[in-house]
Amino acid sequence: AQSxxxxxxxxxxxxxxxxxxxxxxxxxxxxxxxxYVQSPGQGLQLLLKYFSGDTxxxxxxxxEAEFKRSQxxxxxxxxxxxxxxxxxxxxxxxxxxxxxxxxFGAGTRLFVKA
Amino acid sequence: DADxxxxxxxxxxxxxxxxxxxxxxxxxxxxxxxxxxxxGLGLRLIYYSFDVKDINKGEISDGYSVSRQAQAKFxxxxxxxxxxxxxxxxxxxxxxxxxxxxxxxSGTRLTVV
Numbered sequence: 001a002q003s004x005x006x007x008x009x010x011x012x013x014x015x016x017x018x019x020x021x022x023x024x025x026x027x028x029x030x031x032x033x034x035x036y037v038q039s040p041g042q043g044l045q046l047l048l049k050y051f052s053g054d055t056x057x058x059x060x061x062x063x064e065a066e067f068k069r070s071q072x073x074x075x076x077x078x079x080x081x082x083x084x085x086x087x088x089x090x091x092x093x094x095x096x097x098x099x100x101x102x103x104f105g106a107g108t109r110l111f112v113k114a
Numbered sequence: 115d116a117d118x119x120x121x122x123x124x125x126x127x128x129x130x131x132x133x134x135x136x137x138x139x140x141x142x143x144x145x146x147x148x149x150x151x152x153x154g155l156g157l158r159l160i161y162y163s164f165d166v167k168d169i170n171k172g173e174i175s176d177g178y179s180v181s182r183q184a185q186a187k188f189x190x191x192x193x194x195x196x197x198x199x200x201x202x203x204x205x206x207x208x209x210x211x212x213x214x215x216x217x218x219x220s221g222t223r224l225t226v227v
Binding site: 004009034036041042043044045046049090101102104105106107 | 118147149154155156157158159162172204206214215216217218219220221
């Protein structure tokens with residue numbers, strides 16, 4: 001079955017520290033991969049996406065993610081977290097063909113402490 | 115104006131009432147989706163529409179119906195609301211030409227009492 005797993009329900013990091021949010025997927029073939037961010041009271045905003053090619057992708061707000069086929073992972077990273085990064089982050093996958101229905105992980109809530 | 119607009123933003127309704135959530139978009143996308151968000155469960159797909167004449171059930175369509183009135187408008191109805199339909203509802207759009215991800219509305223917080 002197709003699924004997306006975000007193992008960490010919540011993570012707390014200090015401002016200025018580095019961040020890594022984990023995402024693993026189960027899919028028949030390499031899908032499209034996405035990370036979205038949801039700030040309080042807002043809809044989801046696309047941070048970055050991977051289709052093919054370079055396995056390290058850059059996104060908005062200083063985020064990057066690395067696709068590792070052998071581990072079926074697509075982890076999100078940021079070198080130095082800012083207080084404004086506190087939000088919920090969702091990993092998602094979608095098929096390369098046959099439509100663009102996206103499957104979302106359960107989300108990881110990021111808390112940033114001063 | 116926002117690319118994807120959802121109305122209302124918040125709604126409290128009583129059990130058994132019919133309620134409609136509306137979504138309109140200015141992105142020009144032909145694909146539209148309704149998702150439900152519950153804490154710890156992420157987003158689950160209720161219905162999706164790839165064009166005005168193509169509407170499909172998602173994984174949790176029971177108790178819901180939809181109408182695609184135009185390319186830019188996609189509404190979600192709860193025929194007889196029940197408390198476990200209390201959730202945050204999102205409308206999203208995407209382009210059929212390529213999958214560059216979704217554009218989301220700001221959500222409707224629905225409470226059924």
